[in-house]
Amino acid sequence: MRLLVLGGTAFLSRAVAEEAVRRGHQVTCACRGSSPLPAGVRHLPLDRTVQDPAQVLEGTYDAVVDVATRPSWVRAAVAATTAAHHVYVSSVSVYADHTTPGGAPGRLPELDVIHEDVDLTASPDAYGGMKRGCEEAVRAAEGTSLVVRPGLIVGPGDRSGRFTYWPVRLNRPGPVLAPAPADAPVQVIDARDLGAWLARCAEDRVTGVLDAVGEIGDWRGFLGDVAAGVRTAPDLVWVGSDRLLELGVEPWAGPGSLPVWLPPTEYAGMLAHDPGPAKAAGLTTRPVADTARDTLAWVRSEPGVDVGGLTREQEAEVLRRAAAL
Numbered sequence: 139m140r141l142l143v144l145g146g147t148a149f150l151s152r153a154v155a156e157e158a159v160r161r162g163h164q165v166t167c168a169c170r171g172s173s174p175l176p177a178g179v180r181h182l183p184l185d186r187t188v189q190d191p192a193q194v195l196e197g198t199y200d201a202v203v204d205v206a207t208r209p210s211w212v213r214a215a216v217a218a219t220t221a222a223h224h225v226y227v228s229s230v231s232v233y234a235d236h237t238t239p240g241g242a243p244g245r246l247p248e249l250d251v252i253h254e255d256v257d258l259t260a261s262p263d264a265y266g267g268m269k270r271g272c273e274e275a276v277r278a279a280e281g282t283s284l285v286v287r288p289g290l291i292v293g294p295g296d297r298s299g300r301f302t303y304w305p306v307r308l309n310r311p312g313p314v315l316a317p318a319p320a321d322a323p324v325q326v327i328d329a330r331d332l333g334a335w336l337a338r339c340a341e342d343r344v345t346g347v348l349d350a351v352g353e354i355g356d357w358r359g360f361l362g363d364v365a366a367g368v369r370t371a372p373d374l375v376w377v378g379s380d381r382l383l384e385l386g387v388e389p390w391a392g393p394g395s396l397p398v399w400l401p402p403t404e405y406a407g408m409l410a411h412d413p414g415p416a417k418a419a420g421l422t423t424r425p426v427a428d429t430a431r432d433t434l435a436w437v438r439s440e441p442g443v444d445v446g447g448l449t450r451e452q453e454a455e456v457l458r459r460a461a462a463l
């Protein structure tokens with residue numbers, strides 16, 4: 139297969155390109171080349187902020203994989219490529235309902251489509267609508283298409299300061315702040331599993347719209363799996379979500395956050411999408427313990443990675459105040 143990956147240097151798109159090379163395909167990566175490309179790919183230099191891909195993307199391809207978020211970029215790439223099959227990486231953020239567990243395409247309402255490129259720094263809420271705009275551009279392409287909506291993508295190379303916090307934290311001694319209730323859902327997918335599956339979907343011309351998620355677990359099992367992966371037996375201190383919010387702990391990501399944790403009522407469905415349809419389409423996922431082990435090894439190999447979340451001092455202060463009640 140002649141595969142065009144729009145990207146290839148960073149996290150998920152790199153995993154797609156690596157797997158496609160491993161499977162013996164001719165892989166072209168069109169991107170700026172901000173970091174080294176995987177061995178065995180052809181690099182077409184492309185800066186989508188200033189270049190029309192029509193000037194760069196010569197040749198025909200059997201399949202194209204795009205991960206962009208700006209609708210104009212995806213429209214331009216679709217217009218510039220002759221390919222039998224398009225695979226687009228969207229997000230579960232396209233759904234308007236994050237409260238209902240077991241969600242899947244067709245079961246949850248979707249956000250309104252945004253066709254324009256919005257500055258996400260100023261308007262982060264436009265992300266899901268823009269992803270829908272990108273989805274529509276790909277579905278309008280000639281040939282067949284697959285839209286994949288991942289949940290939280292994790293593993294070595296994840297610089298988003300979410301999952302990466304946990305293997306690092308559980309590897310350190312001392313009481314560990316954990317979000318109660320312990321049976322609230324958690325769901326992650328390793329970028330290497332998702333990338334490998336996307337490469338196979340490109341090859342097999344899988345069509346439709348699928349959520350790409352791992353098994354639904356709960357926080358007790360999740361932290362147990364991470365601890366097993368980094369070979370520790372942590373002293374978990376469970377503090378309820380309402381109390382965490384009162385103590386100023388931020389959910390999900392960023393400074394002062396307890397990464398991956400989401401207030402359970404408002405987001406009961408966000409990390410609990412139905413993994414069944416993607417599994418039926420060939421997605422396989424490794425144990426969370428393996429992802430945790432490899433993520434810790436990656437952090438150790440890359441000094442200076444910001445793992446996100448609470449600092450040691452902030453965590454100790456939250457634990458002290460939570461215990462004072």
Ligand SMILES: NC(=O)c1ccc[n+]([C@@H]2O[C@H](COP(=O)([O-])OP(=O)(O)OC[C@H]3O[C@@H](n4cnc5c(N)ncnc54)[C@H](OP(=O)(O)O)[C@@H]3O)[C@@H](O)[C@H]2O)c1
Nearest residue numbers: 145146147148149150151169170171172185186205229291
């Ligand atoms: N992270 C998550 O948990 C999550 C969850 C759901 C969905 N998603 C979606 O998954 C996708 C993958 O995200 P990722 O962070 O892993 O990205 P990625 O696939 O690692 O990298 C994005 C690629 O885009 C290229 N790129 C960036 N700016 C460019 C430009 N101006 N011109 C040409 N190429 C450019 C980069 O290459 P160069 O820098 O070399 O140009 C890079 O190879 C995204 O669509 C994201 O919305 C992510």
